[in-house]
Amino acid sequence: MSLFDECIEALGENVHVLSDSEGEQVLRDFENSFPFTEWGRIEWEKVTYHAKMNTVDEIISFLNQNIDEYSNVIYVIWDERTLPIIQSELNKVFEVIDDVTAVSFDTWIFSPSSGYVIEIFHDGEVRIGLK
Template sequence: MNDELKKKLEELKNINKVKNKNEERENNILLKECLEALHNDGFILDNEEELSVYNDFKEMLIFTPWGIDWGERRKIKDIKHIKFESQLKEICSKDNYYIIWGKGLPIIRCSLNSIINNLDDIKAVEADTWLFSTDYNEIIEFHHEGRITCGQIIF
């Protein structure tokens, strides 16, 4: 196969990948309900910004198969385990966060107030949910076992 055909095939694969990703998102009822609940306060990142934020998120933290490695003190400080979601307003110092689920789901930029008001819809989208401050300083993990952990990211 010549280089031109290889290039065209690669372009078609990428177009198909984006199309499949968009179809999956459109068919995800829980995601649709979450976006409706957030109204105009939740902004889905475009593909380029989404990839950038997701890569930074994965590079700045250390992950285990079950979530963030909170024992890794070189990456996170001031770790707090909270029992009630209502404590988020007291603990969080930032106004805007990225809502991050697993790969394949969109990343949404949203205000903390809107997140707190719609947390059940947000957490319903996927078992593990993370809030990553837009200045990359804070991380909050809603673990699939019900734990809520917050921390300051060390640069």
């Protein structure tokens, strides 16, 4: 079983693996919402409102303070382009975050409806930003 398969299993029934065309649309929305460096990280200096995070509680607090009602429906995007994008729920992703981040080096949790992204970089740095 691959790490991707283990992640899907850990997320349980509230996960949807997007088709290629659905994934391409989410990826376009993501890339149009946030600026990227040449090496594939979000260019945080160009994101007006962002912060470094250390815990899930800090992320939830940031969302509660900055978004009136944020959507629990999110997309998980990995830096490995051959992996499909998945749709799940933020609280469920946080419950099994080790399984989610084990799939590839860098991971983004993106909510187009609420306008936020969480970048989990392979060196352990976690940032959240608003578009």
